[in-house]
Amino acid sequence: MATAVHGKLDGVTMAMVTDTGYLDQAVEEVFGMMLGVSVESVGREETGLEDETTMMTAMVGLAGAVSGTCAVLVREAGAIRMAGGMSGMDLDAVDDTVLDGLGEISNMLAGAWKAKIPELNVACMLSVPTVVTGTQYVVHRKAPAFLSERSYRMEEHFFTVRVYGVIQ
């Protein structure tokens, strides 16, 4: 996926932003420290997330040395579990607390991911998170120069983390 055009600026390289090991580390940190649960990486096909009719997508914008998005895709039940684990509350439906919690998780994942890349950490800012809910929606994006994606299992829930964009 590396190209000569987007090869290097400010020390940020294609190899850095497409290293899925950074995503794994970020996910492990956020879920271990904030929810006290462990996660395991799984194949994307195992999640069935793309076929789900009711999904939630939390997105945080990246601007600076990298311009793009960090997105978390999860079913409602998974989002409820995440927000409940983070807040210590017993949640049973998608409400403002769940939306808030999923947004914060995406924010922390984006921050933890870029913190793994020192060249990026000092030269890339994050936006406030946005959470999209609904049925059978599609998030359209301009063809990114890079895409780093991993899927995970947290207990019986699956989620996918996707970082994509261009190196400026």
Next chain:
Amino acid sequence: MEHGKGGRQVKALIVDDSAMMRKVVERALRQAGVNLTEVAQANNGAEALEILREAASSQNGIDLIFSDINMPVMDGLEFVEKRKEEGLAPGAPVVMITTEGSSPLVMRALAAGAKGYICKPFTTDQVKACVMPLLSAASMA
């Protein structure tokens, strides 16, 4: 100086546009052993300034401030700068909470008077290690 249960009572102000994070921070402070007797909450820096102004006029002091950086309306950086300008709660240490530990914004916040910062995600131990020395120093000032 002990600030845990039975120790110095602490009134905290937690500033974050996420109600979830305000709850998480409050829980972390309690788990860290801070004897919170009152927790004021603000969605952004503007609300936080209003709370501090009200606290100043009513002699109901705030002992500890936790503030996010990236917030709508008024961000954490502008909040700490205006707080310093207005001399609000001068004895209360300000701790920034951020996902961007190396951000120039954090450095500016520290320059504007913030005493420390905690990167999200964080552990209770990290909160304790940051906050307890600040409360001890504040109580001796």
